[in-house]
Amino acid sequence: MPLKGDQRVPTTMAAGDKGVTKDKVVGTKDRSVGSVAAASASSSAVAGATGGDVTVVKSKIVVVGDCECGKTALIHRYVHSKFLESYTPTGFDTYSGSYSVSDSYRIQMSIWDTSGDTGYDRVRPLSYTDADLVILCFAIDSPDSMENVVSKWYPEVRENCPTQPIMLVGCKTDRRSEAKNLPAGQRRPTFVSYDQGLKTAKHIGALVYSETSAKTSQRSVNDVMEVAALSSAGTTNTAAAAGASPGCDGPSSFRRQRSFIRRKRFSGLTEAKVHLRKEAAKSCVVIHSLLECWKGEKREESRPVEETEPGHCGHLETPLASPESSQSFT
Numbered sequence: 001m002p003l004k005g006d007q008r009v010p011t012t013m014a015a016g017d018k019g020v021t022k023d024k025v026v027g028t029k030d031r032s033v034g035s036v037a038a039a040s041a042s043s044s045a046v047a048g049a050t051g052g053d054v055t056v057v058k059s060k061i062v063v064v065g066d067c068e069c070g071k072t073a074l075i076h077r078y079v080h081s082k083f084l085e086s087y088t089p090t091g092f093d094t095y096s097g098s099y100s101v102s103d104s105y106r107i108q109m110s111i112w113d114t115s116g117d118t119g120y121d122r123v124r125p126l127s128y129t130d131a132d133l134v135i136l137c138f139a140i141d142s143p144d145s146m147e148n149v150v151s152k153w154y155p156e157v158r159e160n161c162p163t164q165p166i167m168l169v170g171c172k173t174d175r176r177s178e179a180k181n182l183p184a185g186q187r188r189p190t191f192v193s194y195d196q197g198l199k200t201a202k203h204i205g206a207l208v209y210s211e212t213s214a215k216t217s218q219r220s221v222n223d224v225m226e227v228a229a230l231s232s233a234g235t236t237n238t239a240a241a242a243g244a245s246p247g248c249d250g251p252s253s254f255r256r257q258r259s260f261i262r263r264k265r266f267s268g269l270t271e272a273k274v275h276l277r278k279e280a281a282k283s284c285v286v287i288h289s290l291l292e293c294w295k296g297e298k299r300e301e302s303r304p305v306e307e308t309e310p311g312h313c314g315h316l317e318t319p320l321a322s323p324e325s326s327q328s329f330t
């Protein structure tokens with residue numbers, strides 16, 4: 001069954017609101033390559049658009065990591081504010097979320113849940129197409145899943161997303177406290193420590209390292225997704241918006257912002273949020289001016305020929321393309 005298009009996005013939201021559209025918009029367990037490619041094509045809309053006074057930027061976030069490490073539970077908790085106790089192996093699923101940076105700037109996320117199963121190793125790479133950011137997960141109660149971050153996931157991500165930011169997320173932190181209450185004599189599982197996670201994040205050049213519990217901490221999950229939204233919107237989208245306007249030079253502030261996100265390593269989510277919010281506000285201004293510039297050019301282009309080139313046959317004025325159609329320039 002092919003993946004369907006999305007998506008419902010609220011038109012008004014408080015600034016800084018995580019503003020999630022709590023709809024799982026696509027819920028297939030489709031394993032066919034074709035449907036993934038189709039979805040990829042439809043979600044490659046990463047250009048900026050203005051809807052009324054609100055600048056909407058689309059971003060694609062891909063979530064990867066070992067089987068059962070907690071990817072689906074993390075996304076589900078964010079989108080539906082509920083912990084998913086049961087385990088159902090994922091094929092490919094996409095979810096939508098919307099994050100309001102300010103009253104006039106919204107990031108519309110397409111969140112791609114993938115399977116950690118090796119059976120999907122040849123198909124999964126299709127999910128990375130047009131990704132703006134990758135969330136790489138492991139479970140803190142599974143040292144193997146962290147080893148696989150370095151030996152399997154990082155190489156796969158870099159092969160398919162050579163420059164996109166990566167966030168490293170250690171899932172299931174509640175298991176640490178759970179283990180403290182184990183009856184005496186019962187074997188305590190081996191955990192990945194916070195420092196080990198941080199070290200791995202540095203090793204792979206991740207933007208930030210964070211630990212979450214989809215079971216007990218909505219806040220930790222929201223923080224991760226907020227930083228993901230802000231950093232994803234600061235990378236490819238601004239490039240797409242710049243590309244939407246071939247005649248307008250990409251402003252230097254836009255280039256600075258992209259390189260800032262690619263260079264930056266944050267010590268934690270709080271620091272990441274503060275910096276990324278500032279950068280996001282700047283990028284909103286940049287995107288808005290690029291779109292205005294592009295619209296101006298379209299107006300110019302669509303003037304009847306005789307106005308500018310006497311002697312040629314005139315042509316009918318073509319209607320102004322909607323901002324969304326700027327995607328075709330990306």
Ligand SMILES: Nc1nc2c(ncn2[C@@H]2O[C@H](COP(=O)(O)OP(=O)(O)OP(=O)(O)O)[C@@H](O)[C@H]2O)c(=O)[nH]1
Binds near residue numbers: 067069
């Ligand atoms: N205690 C605890 N369990 C969790 C947490 N997150 C996920 N789980 C459980 O771990 C199991 C696997 O979680 P999923 O989120 O489905 O795993 P996944 O990474 O999406 O797995 P695949 O679809 O196979 O790639 C489920 O039974 C979840 O309930 C968590 O934060 N704490």
